[in-house]
Amino acid sequence: MNSLKRYENRIPKEDLKGLVGIKPYQTIRVNTIKVTTEELIKRLTEKGFSLITHPLNENIIIINKEPFSAGATTEYLAGYYIIQDAASVMSVIELDLKEGELVLDMTAAPGAKTTHISQELKNTGVIIACEIDKKRVKSVMHNCDRMGCENVIGLRMDSKEVSKLGLEFDKILLDAPCSAEGTLHKHPEVLTKETNYRNIISEQTALIEAGIKVLKKGGIMVYSTCAINPDENEGIVQHAINQGMKLISPLSNGGKPAIGLPNARRYYPHTDGTQGFFIARLMKK
Amino acid sequence: MTWKKIDKEKVIKIITRDLPEEVTKKLLTDRELLINTDETAKLVSVSKEMLEIFKKLSKKIVQPIFIGSPVLDTRDLIKYRLSLPFIFKASTMNVPKAIIRHKGEQLFLYGRDVWSSTIKKVEGTIKRKGLVFLFNESNIFLGVAFARNEELMVHKNETVLKNVIDTGYYLRCEK
Numbered sequence: 001m002n003s004l005k006r007y008e009n010r011i012p013k014e015d016l017k018g019l020v021g022i023k024p025y026q027t028i029r030v031n032t033i034k035v036t037t038e039e040l041i042k043r044l045t046e047k048g049f050s051l052i053t054h055p056l057n058e059n060i061i062i063i064n065k066e067p068f069s070a071g072a073t074t075e076y077l078a079g080y081y082i083i084q085d086a087a088s089v090m091s092v093i094e095l096d097l098k099e100g101e102l103v104l105d106m107t108a109a110p111g112a113k114t115t116h117i118s119q120e121l122k123n124t125g126v127i128i129a130c131e132i133d134k135k136r137v138k139s140v141m142h143n144c145d146r147m148g149c150e151n152v153i154g155l156r157m158d159s160k161e162v163s164k165l166g167l168e169f170d171k172i173l174l175d176a177p178c179s180a181e182g183t184l185h186k187h188p189e190v191l192t193k194e195t196n197y198r199n200i201i202s203e204q205t206a207l208i209e210a211g212i213k214v215l216k217k218g219g220i221m222v223y224s225t226c227a228i229n230p231d232e233n234e235g236i237v238q239h240a241i242n243q244g245m246k247l248i249s250p251l252s253n254g255g256k257p258a259i260g261l262p263n264a265r266r267y268y269p270h271t272d273g274t275q276g277f278f279i280a281r282l283m284k285k
Numbered sequence: 286m287t288w289k290k291i292d293k294e295k296v297i298k299i300i301t302r303d304l305p306e307e308v309t310k311k312l313l314t315d316r317e318l319l320i321n322t323d324e325t326a327k328l329v330s331v332s333k334e335m336l337e338i339f340k341k342l343s344k345k346i347v348q349p350i351f352i353g354s355p356v357l358d359t360r361d362l363i364k365y366r367l368s369l370p371f372i373f374k375a376s377t378m379n380v381p382k383a384i385i386r387h388k389g390e391q392l393f394l395y396g397r398d399v400w401s402s403t404i405k406k407v408e409g410t411i412k413r414k415g416l417v418f419l420f421n422e423s424n425i426f427l428g429v430a431f432a433r434n435e436e437l438m439v440h441k442n443e444t445v446l447k448n449v450i451d452t453g454y455y456l457r458c459e460k
Contacts, residue, residue, distance in 0.1 A: 074423070074425045074427065075425060077455055102338070139459075141350065145368075146455045151332065
């Protein structure tokens, strides 16, 4: 029943305990294209929300109390924020985006990270947002529209074929499809459902290889998952290192060193108040 | 799905039916326009950098599902609707505005029209059948409506603003 047991010899016990026993903070990311953090906190506080900024980043707000759903305010509809886990915000922060860059988001839906990339680029440069599922490309589009993102090109395509575009990117985000065991507070079924880890890992491997091919020399790729399985995280990063990528230090102090790869980071509910998450920052030599 | 470049001056002229020319011109400064007449039925604005990438993609026969910032929902430029992201930007400029009370706001965000009794304040010149930009009492943009009359705050309680598009659309399209 408890699939986490399979990790008992590979992941510290306190981390597995934290995943099961502690609920992450409910957080929103402020869309600085449209509003400042101070103004948004003021507006939502007036509506009865109790909020504080997250220690990981000043644009992440923890909701301590909500009089009604955070997804049902006029501020939400106006695109002032998006509901997003703090660790997932950090994966975009780790890209260290600069205005004017060409960025690839390999698995874009539903668009939380795409809109964050747009925000960090201050609506300059170009983002190629790939998503294989037609319906889910539309969810990226609606989020981009709501959040006022003007620099995104949404493609319905399998990112494993991204080299066909003939483009080379300054930065790449690969938030890979995964077993999602880090989200079991929201999706307890991940513990009981049948998961084909071999297929997931083979997809992740193919995606990172495809990403490496289209990354410029000296370019940065962030690899992230909401999995806790070392084979989906450290294993894939090790594969990228074997392909000539260099694992570089994270920009943030958040998370704890990954297993055997101290420059990569693991986030947990008990360490950072986030879902279980993995982030590695890689540079093409 | 094919996107084609379209003449900006032509589009500005058309939008002048609904928005002052100087507002449209300002919003489209340094932007190029593309139109998709297929399923997507959108006219969008893109930066010059985006246009270059778009041209490279077109050579590879890759057509985006979406691109840039929507300006109009249209197939033919004859019938069109200003898109939400475009009117959101226009709402920060010199356009006719109405501030509506909480009850009117709630109904409007469900796609309903606006009753005169829920209008708190009107700013700028309202024209009959002209577009009015709606805000709530906290000054958050809610959408646009057509004015049925020049006078919105009439004593008789009747619907005076006909909903064109509201930000509640974003929730409705999530379903």
